[in-house]
Amino acid sequence: MVGSKDMPPLTAPLMPNQFVRAQFCYKPVLPPPHTDLSGQVVIVTGSNMGLGFEISRQFLSYRLSRLIMAVRSLDKGKVAAAQLQRAYPQATIEVWKLDMSSPGSVRAFASRAETELPRLDVAVLNAGISPMHLTANQETGHEETIQVNYLSTMLLLALLLPILKSKSPEGIPGRAIFVSSVLATNAKLHGADAPHTPLLRYVSDFRTRAFDPMEQYCTSKLLGLMFLWKLADCVSADDVIVSAVEPGFVKGTGLARDARGATKIAVSLFGAATGRPVNDGASTILDAAINHGKESHGCFLMNFKIRSFVPSMYTAEGRERIDSLWEETMREPSFQDVPGILEQMKRAKQ
Template identity: 55%
Template sequence: MSSKELPPSTTPFFPNQFITNQFYSKAQYVSKDTDLSGKVAIVTGANTGLGLECANQLLSYKLSQLIIAVRSLRKGEDAAIHLRKQYPNAKIEVWLLDMSSYDSIQAFASQIEGKLPRLDIAILNAGIANSTFRLASTGHEETMQVNFLSTMFLSILLLPLLKSKSPTGSPGRLTIVTSMLSLTAKFAQKDKIPLLKAFDDEKTFDGVDIYPTSKYLGLLFLWKLTDLVSADDVVVNCVEPGFVKGTSLQREAPAAIRFMLYLLKVTTGRSMKLGATTYLDAAITKGKESHGCILMNWGIAPYPPLLYTVEGENIKERLWQETLEELSFVNVNGILESLAK
């Protein structure tokens, strides 16, 4: 069954779900016979952490071309140098992508359209977790901008490119990284009208909850987005990599929280290599059955309970309409309508 058809989970996240995730989940590795020769993949935020490890694993299966999409070309090139030494037969490029800027995202999509005759896989890994309030150039709170608005914007722009540039009979793959912390989101703004602007108020900013909530909003939006896309054209899914040691996502958290997270990661965290296998499982191993699904612990998992309720349906609709209005400067409605043709 798909995530939408599964009954909502009633298991408390911590410690029950967390312990199950970290200690009782059986890893599913990509088959050793997998051959990605001829295929082209994009990984955002691939200069470090899970993104870099994901890139490394993709290349280990003979991926022909990799686009490392990063906001710092220097850091991207540093990562690419090491990958090129390991995989001299692959074409590895570094492209600029600033997820806090709509202009940069549009330029990135235009670069794909003009320079890539083929595109098979896009893994949207880039994300931030600010503990202090900051506005992006768009005027929105930065974590919400990067993790939700910009990620959904890039997803919409990538869908027709993945549809048209993937070979006939082999649908493009779009995998978006989410977080199990979305299950802990307070989402205190859910009754606010308008909804998106409620996150731009510094007085109500919650540095602990903004990251989980930004990922939660992504799930709300993707529930509706994937209904408009055929799995025969592009398979779209979300992947939750688990609690992984060695990442720098919480680098801006207060020192006390960073120390607590360090101890928790040392004792319970998955290795970077294991965490990245969830990305490949979602983008390569899982088939059309995973379209519109959340993948957790290498299996299909339900959406958060609220999404199955009448209240959740109303919030989904409000968020959908506000987001499309926010992105109307590129006629996203027209892009989405074209996907049904």
């Protein structure tokens, strides 16, 4: 099977070509009817509502034994967990605190997983935001979309790798899946190549340019795919299968909950007309976790198939940006021990 890196980049325009085909021309690919997840443990972040809640429900529907619902609000998480518990009384459903705005909370969550979970089979990193207004993260100074969707997500992914490796059954690799988006194609990064301007600083610095929420969301998703490009070289598919999944444009996820006025109305109408039902969007995650094997390691999955990355990533300039972003990310204060973790994973791969 050819991986995403080795595929030719898509040349068809995202709008309307790819979007129309994705939203209206694909049917969900469900796990085999005999799928039985008894004994398995799954983490789903952002699981108290929308896509994360439905992902959790679908895992439970295949007799999952233990679900960890990682949420920012414990009260909201407990309400969602109670609803799932009534439908699946035989499962163990727990609500754990995880604030993706805080690297400290991310580390505390990973430490708890290492200490308390005797087994971990799948981690689905679904939590994400798309704020309408510019906000700087109080802990790191990065723009909040970049902090949550990229830095904290990739930090959690890296911290969970050795846990997934050591706590999955022998001979069966753990799986780490993060929710991505083909909208990464629309990230522009204009001006990011100015001399001595680190990419991470550029995407959080709006002193000389206007903040565009949609552009920033696209950029955060592109950074995640760029990180995956390099990460796959550090991790063996025999240890952990890591992939990024595009669930499609899904209505009712709450991603645009900060929108107001005409923007909120437009998003609602567009979602009603073109959005995938949330169960169809969630099925893309189940497909990646259950139907795909080692061939999907380091890949971008869309419409239930392995697809190529964003076209800009295949250019010489794109490859330079990938290398630069990787080095910058590894120098982030919250990533202080990540290079060591990845080096250990890489040595195990060899």
